[in-house]
Each structure stands twice: as C-alpha cells, then as structure tokens.
Amino acid sequence: MRILHTSDWHLGRAFHRVNMLGAQSAFIGHLVATVREHDVDAVVVSGDVYDRAVPPLAAVELFDDALHRLADLGVPTLMISGNHDSARRLGVGAGLIGRAGIHLRTDPAGCATPVLLSDAHGEVAFYGLPYLEPALVKAEFGVDRAGHEAVLAAAMDRVRADLATRAPGTRSVVLAHAFVTGGEPSDSERDITVGGVAAVPSGVFDGVDYVALGHLHGCQAITDRVRYSGSPLPYSFSEAGHRKSMWLVDLSADGSVGAERVDCPVPRPLARLRGTLEELLADPELARHEEAWVEATLTDPVRPADPMARLTERFPHTLSLVFDPERAPDDPAVSYARRLAGRSEQQIAEDFVTHVRGAGPDDHERAVLRDAFDAVRAEETAREVAR
Numbered sequence: 001m002r003i004l005h006t007s008d009w010h011l012g013r014a015f016h017r018v019n020m021l022g023a024q025s026a027f028i029g030h031l032v033a034t035v036r037e038h039d040v041d042a043v044v045v046s047g048d049v050y051d052r053a054v055p056p057l058a059a060v061e062l063f064d065d066a067l068h069r070l071a072d073l074g075v076p077t078l079m080i081s082g083n084h085d086s087a088r089r090l091g092v093g094a095g096l097i098g099r100a101g102i103h104l105r106t107d108p109a110g111c112a113t114p115v116l117l118s119d120a121h122g123e124v125a126f127y128g129l130p131y132l133e134p135a136l137v138k139a140e141f142g143v144d145r146a147g148h149e150a151v152l153a154a155a156m157d158r159v160r161a162d163l164a165t166r167a168p169g170t171r172s173v174v175l176a177h178a179f180v181t182g183g184e185p186s187d188s189e190r191d192i193t194v195g196g197v198a199a200v201p202s203g204v205f206d207g208v209d210y211v212a213l214g215h216l217h218g219c220q221a222i223t224d225r226v227r228y229s230g231s232p233l234p235y236s237f238s239e240a241g242h243r244k245s246m247w248l249v250d251l252s253a254d255g256s257v258g259a260e261r262v263d264c265p266v267p268r269p270l271a272r273l274r275g276t277l278e279e280l281l282a283d284p285e286l287a288r289h290e291e292a293w294v295e296a297t298l299t300d301p302v303r304p305a306d307p308m309a310r311l312t313e314r315f316p317h318t319l320s321l322v323f324d325p326e327r328a329p330d331d332p333a334v335s336y337a338r339r340l341a342g343r344s345e346q347q348i349a350e351d352f353v354t355h356v357r358g359a360g361p362d363d364h365e366r367a368v369l370r371d372a373f374d375a376v377r378a379e380e381t382a383r384e385v386a387r
C-alpha cells in the first residue's frame with residue numbers, strides 16, 4: 001500500500017508580512033497531482049491543518065477546496081487535529097465528510113477506532129491520534145500525572161489492544177502530533193512543554209508498522225518507521241536550510257516500510273544574510289539571493305540610516321531586519337534579546353531569580369516555576385479548545 005504523508009499545513013498563516021494562501025493553495029494542487037502521478041492509495045495529514053483555533057475565512061475556504069479536491073480523487077484520506085487546531089471546530093461535520101472518504105480524527109476517545117483500508121495483501125488499520133493536551137485528556141486516559149509520554153502511552157496501549165483483536169497479519173499506521181525525542185525543532189512550532197518535558201521517546205509507538213508524525217516543521221526520520229513529513233512551506237527563517245517535502249511510503253505485505261521524499265513547490269527561496277550594511281549591498285556573491293525572501297542581520301557597530309530602504313533596493317523581498325552590532329561580549333550594550341535567544345521560559349525565569357537574589361532557585365522553587373508555566377499553557381490551550 002502506498003501512503004502519502006504530510007502535516008502542518010498551517011492554512012491561514014503568514015510568513016512575516018507575506019500572505020501564504022496562494023502558496024498554500026499551490027501546495028494543495030501539488031498534493032493532488034502527486035497522488036495521481038504516484039498512484040497513492042491513502043493520504044495522511046498529521047495535524048495543524050489550520051494555524052489557529054479560529055482561522056480566517058479565506059483559510060476555511062481553502063480547506064473546503066482541499067476537501068473537495070481530495071474527495072474528487074477518490075483516494076481515502078485521514079486527518080488529525082494538531083496543537084494549533086481547535087479539535088472541536090475542525091471536527092464539525094466529520095461524520096458527513098467521512099462519507100466522502102475523508103476521515104477527520106479530532107476526538108481522543110476515537111483513537112483506537114481505526115479506518116480500515118485494504119490492498120491485495122490484506123487490511124491496513126489506520127489509527128488517528130489527535131494532539132493530546134495532557135491536562136485536558138488525562139481523565140479520558142485514566143493517567144494521574146499529566147505528561148505527554150503518559151497520555152500518548154495510554155492512547156497507544158488502546159491502539160495495540162485493538163490491533164490484537166484484528167486478523168493476524170493486519171498492518172498498522174498511526175497518525176500522531178507530538179514532539180518525539182531526537183527530533184530537530186525550528187522556530188515556528190508552538191512550545192508544548194509540560195512539566196519541563198516536551199519530548200516523548202519513539203518507543204511509545206512500538207508495535208505499529210508506520211508512524212506518520214506531525215508537529216516538527218523539518219522533514220526528518222526518527223527511525224525507519226517513525227517519520228516527520230514537516231510543513232510543506234517555511235514559516236520562519238530558521239527553516240532556511242529545510243527541503244520542504246512529503247513522504248511517499250510503501251508498506252509491503254509483511255509490514256516493512258520504504259520511504260521516498262517528494263519535494264514541495266518552493267514559492268521563493270529563503271536567505272539569511274549577515275554583515276554590515278555596506279557589505280550586504282556590495283558583495284557580488286550575494287547576487288543569487290536578490291530574489292529570495294531575506295532576513296538580514298546587520299553587524300554595523302552603529303545603526304546605519306534607513307537600512308530597510310537601502311536593503312530593499314538590492315533585495316526587494318527583505319522581510320526581517322535584525323541588528324546585532326559586533327561588540328565585545330562583556331559590553332553592557334549587547335542586547336537583552338540576544339542574551340535571551342535560544343533559552344526556555346523556565347531558564348529565563350530561573351536566571352531572573354538568580355539575578356535579583358544572588359542565589360538561584362532550589363528544587364522546590366524550580367517546581368513552583370514549572371507548575372506556573374504548565375498552568376498558564378494548560379489554561380491557554382483550554383481557552384483555545386473552548387473557542
């Protein structure tokens with residue numbers, strides 16, 4: 001059976017000030033063409049269909065268009081909700097849409113009810129695990145400690161229990177939206193840390209033939225059987241080195257997996273440039289980036305006049321301008337933002353305690369801080385879910 005695996009469409013999301021709906025629509029066209037060209041048997045979309053709980057109308061219309069085009073293909077499709085989607089909103093109409101062969105799985109209670117597809121070698125059970133927010137689903141799964149690993153492990157226990165009741169040799173595919181240990185994040189995923197831990201070990205998915213993951217925006221393989229397709233489009237400059245793609249997965253009769261990357265259309269390449277304004281304007285090497293979406297980091301010790309206007313004369317698609325003057329590291333003018341870059345909220349809060357008190361937090365105080373961050377995140381998620 002040949003499966004096309006994609007995720008993290010983030011319909012409605014802009015890239016800096018560029019509206020990406022046109023590029024998102026072109027991607028849907030590419031997806032449909034790929035299904036036809038490669039004789040795909042099933043399409044899986046592993047969450048973050050939308051960028052927001054309440055997406056703009058144009059994004060909802062694009063999703064509607066995607067549903068029609070997928071239904072016209074007559075190829076079964078499975079979709080789950082991600083941490084950016086409102087599971088309940090995305091799930092509206094799921095029963096009716098399911099009759100057209102597009103199966104939306106947004107309710108945690110349905111995670112062990114597979115969509116069964118078959119080929120010449122027998123059945124393949126597809127299980128859709130929507131994004132599981134630990135604080136909101138721990139009661140559903142009967143776990144006492146709200147953590148990603150605990151709730152995913154409980155959901156996977158249900159999946160394996162269901163699989164055990166199926167005919168011997170039934171192959172299986174799981175869709176999940178999670179941060180799996182060893183995965184490489186970028187700047188455009190929303191933090192899902194709970195209790196100081198965001199990552200779950202890939203071992204929680206043992207026992208199934210293929211795990212189609214969503215959440216991380218770079219295409220990557222955690223193991224042969226556990227893969228992220230990544231987002232079809234870049235949503236931050238940290239993705240400048242990504243090759244945006246989907247996985248074309250061949251599931252053999254014995255459940256072994258072969259996977260091939262299918263590239264997505266590139267609306268415009270990304271470039272991260274660094275140097276003084278004069279260097280960026282003069283360096284002939286940079287001519288190849290003149291049509292790219294550019295993030296320029298200016299290292300001039302003194303901020304030059306009108307930098308954006310001057311940069312856009314050479315690089316008309318400059319979207320982001322960062323000032324990082326080259327000074328000695330102990331210079332107090334080294335920016336606050338730079339000192340915070342790449343550190344977690346927890347680390348920043350702990351360093352603040354150290355800064356004001358002289359001594360860092362003890363274990364108890366650390367736990368208090370962690371609980372406070374978890375509570376804020378859970379509350380935010382509950383608010384999004386209720387919208």
Ligand SMILES: [Mn+2]
Nearest residue numbers: 008048189215
């Ligand atoms: Mn995402």
